[in-house]
Amino acid sequence: MTPIPPTRRGACPAFLAPMETGDGLILRLVPSDGRLSPAQLRGLADAARRFGNGMMEVTARGSLQVRGLAPETVGPLQVAVAALGITPRIGLAVDVSPLGGLDPSEVSDGHPLAAAILAGAEHLAGQLGPKVSVVVEGGGVSLAGQKADVRLVATGPGQWALTVGNGPARVLPEAEAAAEALAALSAIAALGRAARATDLPGCDGRARLAEVGPPLGLMPLADGTLAFGFGLPFGAGDAGQFAAIADAAEAAGARDLRPAPERTLIATGLSEGAADTFAARLAALGCVTAPGDPRASIAACAGAPACASAHVPARALGPVLAEAFAPLLDGTVSLHLSACTKGCAHPAPATLAFVGMDGGVALVHDGPASGAARPVRPEADFPAAVASLAATLAARRAPGETTRALLARLDPVGLWAGAAMNRTDDVTSRAE
Ligand code: SF4
Structure with a gap:
């Protein structure tokens, strides 16, 4: 299929x-x-x-x-x-830090602000597209890896940094932040159900999602x-x-x-x-x-056959990736196995994203799955390819060097591409 x-x-x-x-x-x-x-x-x-x-x-x-x-x-x-x-x-997705109001490390409980936005946006039901979302991050458990059309991050008690799309942040008192967030949602709705915040003037800058551990x-x-x-x-x-x-x-x-x-x-x-x-x-x-569990550093979508857009069985390949990269997962890197370029399982850039395309797997370094380009390794070669890449990286790691620093020093995509270009040799040597 x-x-x-x-x-x-x-x-x-x-x-x-x-x-x-x-x-x-x-x-x-x-x-x-x-x-x-x-x-x-x-x-x-x-x-x-x-x-x-x-x-x-x-x-x-x-x-x-x-x-x-x-x-x-x-x-x-x-x-x-x-x-x-x-x-x-x-209706409108408004995500709040899951331990909001209970977390002693939070800056401000986001629930009252989220409730004000939800109540104020009721009249926009049916006018906003299904993917338009608001993130209210009070501190503690981080939502910084989640995409949002409107993002509010607590900077102090009752003070919120508001970002619309990828525009600049503005620090506002809570009531003003709610009003400005609602104004932004109204402006998005006025552009039609296909619109997102990045369609608004001045809001189309570079995305700034953070890598966040679970x-x-x-x-x-x-x-x-x-x-x-x-x-x-x-x-x-x-x-x-x-x-x-x-x-x-x-x-x-x-x-x-x-x-x-x-x-x-x-x-x-x-x-x-x-x-x-x-x-x-x-x-x-x-x-x-x-x-410390290697699986905690790896995101994988359902992949084939569960998802109709999948090129490879991403989740089934997850344990293979976890085993190969376990010695390199020192908490400084994140890995993403995405069965297509949409990248559902990890919208933020990953340190290494293995992406299904053209019947195989491409590699992205420090980028989102959408950045994948050829060359790809055939799916059947994936276990050997990731084992080879991990072994090469481990062999070249200097004493005390983090995996993030190692990857920045080497060229993992080039190593992957070299493996792809040498595939004929691999096949030949296996046949021998
Ligand atoms: S990333 Fe692609 S293949 Fe994976 S679940 Fe999303 S749409 Fe499906």
């Missing part, structure tokens, strides 16, 4: 309008209050098993996705979600309890794994589970002893619980 070019898609797998992809319809769910009880997560997993193909995901933006629905099972799943008492976010492990909360951040391998698992996580959270006395950036969930309200037991249960379930 020829993959569907990502640029033709233009739709988001939202709650009311699931999107058709390789393994059926995909439905995205963001709880409007940003949290699920363990019982709600268990119920959602059961619904995913009954009405979808049982696969669930947490996205880079911290949304939950249920895969493999049929047109006739979308309605029953939506009914099941309502019966669980989950209120999905409908929030993993223990985090103290302002109420004296603990939070614990974790992820499923590459953000995906089957309904049984999600149900087992819900059981473990309930047994640990967790108050709720919060979908969070970089494909993670954060359990809150844990005591110290319960957090240790919970972490051990998660590790036994194969979850990523610490930044």
Whole structure:
């Protein structure tokens, strides 16, 4: 099957309008209050098993996705979600730091500002495109890796730096920041449903997304309890794994589970002893619980066959990449496996992005997946190619040198390209 070019898609797998992809319809769910009880997560997993193909995901933006629905099972799943008492976010996406109001390291709780923007933007329903989004970052768990049309970052109590599109930042008091954010959203809506903030005058500068690591492990909360951040391998698992996580959270006395950036969930309200037991249960379930896990440094989209735009089975190749690069993952680099140039799993530039195109895999250094260009390594060569690249890099690393510095000194794309150009030799030597 020829993959569907990502640029033709233009739709988001939202709650009311699931999107058709390789393994059926995909439905995205963001709880409007940003949290699920363990019982709600268990119920959602059961619904995913009954009405979808049982696969669930947490996205880079911290949304939950249920895969493999049929047109006739979308309605029953939506009914099941309502019966669980989950209120999905409908309309404008306004993302707030997941521990806002609970995080002792935050600068300002973003929830009041987010609520003001949501209320003020109600009249724009239907006028803004489905991808228009607002990010309100109060500090603590970072949202700096997420794309946003309107971004507000706390610079002090009640003070926010407002950025529209890729324009310059302006620091404003909270009420003024809300009014200016709403003015920007109105201006985007006035340009039509296809418009984004970068279409506004003066807002089309260079994108400035940051590389952000996933929030993993223990985090103290302002109420004296603990939070614990974790992820499923590459953000995906089957309904049984999600149900087992819900059981473990309930047994640990967790108050709720919060979908969070970089494909993670954060359990809150844990005591110290319960957090240790919970972490051990998660590790036994194969979850990523610490930044030192090589999988924590790698983002991978679903890829083939689940996504209709995919050129390669990105998620299935993830463990291969993790094993090859494990000795080089020192916390200074991020890796991205994207099955096409859209780069869903990691919109920000990655240190190395392995990108499916033309039936193979191209390499980008310090850039987004959209920067991929030939030459590509054939998919069948991927395990040997990444092993060879990692071995070459490791052999040339100077004592004490970080992997980021090593990559800046060498030319990983050139090494990859050289491998591609030498492929005939490889094939010849294998035949011999
Ligand atoms: S990046 Fe991956 S999940 Fe996104 S459209 Fe491309 S193949 Fe599909």
